[in-house]
Amino acid sequence: MDNRQAIGSWLSGPRAAAEEMGVDFGYRGQRLGLPRSGPGSVARFGRRLGAVAIDWVGCQLIAYGLITHGDMAGTRNWTLALFVTLSFLTVATVGFTPGKRILGLRVTAEDGGRLGILRVLLRTVLLALVIPALVWDRDGRGLHDRLSRAVQVRM
Numbered sequence: 001m002d003n004r005q006a007i008g009s010w011l012s013g014p015r016a017a018a019e020e021m022g023v024d025f026g027y028r029g030q031r032l033g034l035p036r037s038g039p040g041s042v043a044r045f046g047r048r049l050g051a052v053a054i055d056w057v058g059c060q061l062i063a064y065g066l067i068t069h070g071d072m073a074g075t076r077n078w079t080l081a082l083f084v085t086l087s088f089l090t091v092a093t094v095g096f097t098p099g100k101r102i103l104g105l106r107v108t109a110e111d112g113g114r115l116g117i118l119r120v121l122l123r124t125v126l127l128a129l130v131i132p133a134l135v136w137d138r139d140g141r142g143l144h145d146r147l148s149r150a151v152q153v154r155m
Contacts, residue, residue, distance in 0.1 A: 029139045032110055032151060040112075042104045042140050043152040052133075054099030059083045082152035084128050092120040103153045107145075115150055 018025075029035070029042035063078035064070060089122040090097045095114060096106040097146065107123075110114050115123070126132040126144035141151055 011049075016078055025079070029151070031155075032139060034151070034153065039154055041154050043144060043154055045136075045140060046104060047103050047105055048142075048155075050154055051097065051103045051105055054102055055086060055097045056083055058098060059086060078137035080128065084124055088120060088124040091115065091124070092117055100152070105152050106155055107150050107152050110151055112150045115148065117151065119148045 024028075027036045031049075032042075035041045059082035060075065060079045061065035062083055063075045064072075067078045068074040088098055091107050092115070095108065100106060107115060109119070123144050126147060127142075129144075132147070137146055139151070145151060
């Protein structure tokens, strides 16, 4: 094994190294009984990140323009408060935030049904902590989704 191959396997992570040795992990969402692609399949990270960015920027504009009237120091806290409120209310009622709707995503329970209020609350609080959203499982779900037994799927 030359140095380039060793460095490449280290940079690509343990999953890629295991796949090179013949381990079959299946596709994202297979363990949950979801389709490989199309409507109902697990949403990819880029779309989920884009949806959060749309929601965050929208909350930031509202906080900056309507609540703090241009005071940047207060805008940060108001943005987080609006983001948490928006996430909780919209996911609990319709199953998606405005950003998720724009990008064609929705949040469902692992069994395909709706999330209950307590599960949405848990998911929202963990999402506000940011770190759980940066830790994924094999299906590409963030820790906040896994602990609340939720999955973000394509519409």
